[in-house]
Amino acid sequence: MQPFDPTWVRSRFPALSQEIDGNIPVFFDGPGGSQVPGSVLDAMSRYLITSNANAHGAFATSHRTDECIASARTAVADLLGCGPDEVVFGANMTTLTFAFSRAIGRELRPGDEIVVTRLDHYANVSPWQALEEEVGAVVRVVDFHTEDCTLDMEDLKRQINAKTRVVAIGYASNTVGTVNDVAAVVRLAHAVGAWVFVDAVHYSAHGPIDVRALDCDFLTCSAYKFYGPHVGILYGKRQHLAQLRPYKLLPAPEEIPSRWETGTLNYESLAGLVATIDYLAELGRCVSLSERANRREALLTALEASRQYERELCEQLISGLSKISGLTLYGITDPARFAWRTPTVAIRLAGKTPYAIAKELGDRGIFTWHGNFYALGIAEKLNVEAGGGFLRIGLLAYNTREEIERLLQALQEIAASE
Structure with missing residues (x-):
């Protein structure tokens, strides 16, 4: 090193x-x-020059776009520690959260409870609060300690109960910087059968993420916070992506995860996203002095x-x-x-x-x-x-x-x- x-x-x-x-x-x-990084600018420009077409066509530039999408899913899988088929792209984290909260809302009954926190960005609060009016859910709000702006874990434990269906939590506060003990929150939620929806937008630039180790059900981030272009990213456990019904227009493809994506993706940003993750991997190999490290290993080294x-x-x-x-x-x-x-x-x-x-x-x-x-x-x-x-x-x-x-x-x- x-x-x-x-x-x-x-x-x-x-x-x-x-x-x-x-x-x-x-x-x-x-x-x-x-x-x-400059390599991100180059990748986006190169895509627009050599590959600019919509997906799933029967010609060369469309084939290149399909390859770009697949490469982006694989790169994000390496970044988060998941499978490529568990990666969903969207305009931004807010849009993805809204769409998934609507889909999850279809599974809720009046009186089911959702837990959010006062420490979070409202993109992971307001979409869940809207379900109070839409489906009769009950939203509980966890407080934080004013002296150091850390989450009140005892209050969280009180709020989670047998009626809890979703816990929405930020990995880190975008305002005061606090990093939450997400793994502990997941354990508490899963003990009562609730899902955990993690907002990692702020945290993603500041440390490695392993969704398998966290065992969270969903995790969102945005590439423009970790040196990339504007594109939203959502990880969802494979079984959830298959089970839930997307909140979107028809026709919707049956393939996972594309059935969750609306309209035409921002392909040039996906090309830039791959270059962003490759930049981080290059940094990791420079720090570790190991050219043979695979991309996941290099990313963990870079972010640490x-x-x-x-x-x-x-x-x-x-x-x-x-x-x-x-x-x-x-x-x-x-x-x-x-x-x-x-x-x-x-x-x-x-x-x-x-x-x-x-x-x-x-x-x-x-x-x-x-x-x-x-x-x-x-x-x-x-x-x-x-x-x-x-x-x-x-x-x-x-x-x-x-x-x-x-x-x-x-x-x-x-x-x-x-």
Whole structure:
């Protein structure tokens, strides 16, 4: 093994070296969408030049599109640790979740219960809440601890009961970075016969995923959060994909998993998705110094190395933020517990709105997000929604210590200004 090399990583991302208004930008906006390697751009362009056709035709470019779809399913299977026939593509995670929640809703009876959490992005909350009106389901909401923004596991245990049919849970919070103990949640849910629907959109860039080990029933993610193009991904256990009836228009193919996909897929993005996963595998082989590692092994190595590097950056960031007067930091702050957080940090600064801080940072070439990030339950519980939510700083494996120092210096100056 060799040390994680951020210089090698950054050399793969053309956007990181561009100049905007006289500054080389710092991209701390990763939780809203990451930058992409040059190989992804090349793959998407190459598809549009050489293979641009609809699927299942009797000619060469259509055959190439069929091969692109198959390659994308196999690549995602390597990323998540599942079978290619357990991979469903869609426009985004929200659309896929809505469609599957409708299909699952057809199996529910009045009084059946669904458990969601106040820590989650509303894409994994609102579709389930809508089933209260549509089928008479009862939705229970699990709370979180305000002091460190971790899920209240005792409340979760109280909410899960013999009537529970679905538990919808985030792998990690896109606002405060908390990583949930998904494996423990799955065990609790399965003990009463409930399914578990995991939102891994935020987590997927920050650590390896093994759906077999988790034993979750469904898991969603979005490629644009882990260095890819805009395409939604859903893993579903094979038996569930076969058993459930898709919520879609006719005619619907009988093959799994394509029977779950609506309209024409974004084929050029699927080509880019394959290149994204191949980039991560290349990173893993560089770190492990093993050219013979298969793609799954290389992906696990890459994401574990990324996680360790990001943890070092997170320690530097949180240590520096804690020294800024008037700054409130939400979530886990003890480095000994950083295994249970991603390097995504939500803050507020006394006397400044999150938008005003984001604007001042943006004018300096440092890109961050402001608002509630569709995790309304967190913003309301922490009483910041009316004040504009949070400023969110999101680190990825292409960020550097020097960029963090640039951010901290800027925040010090902003905090000291009138």
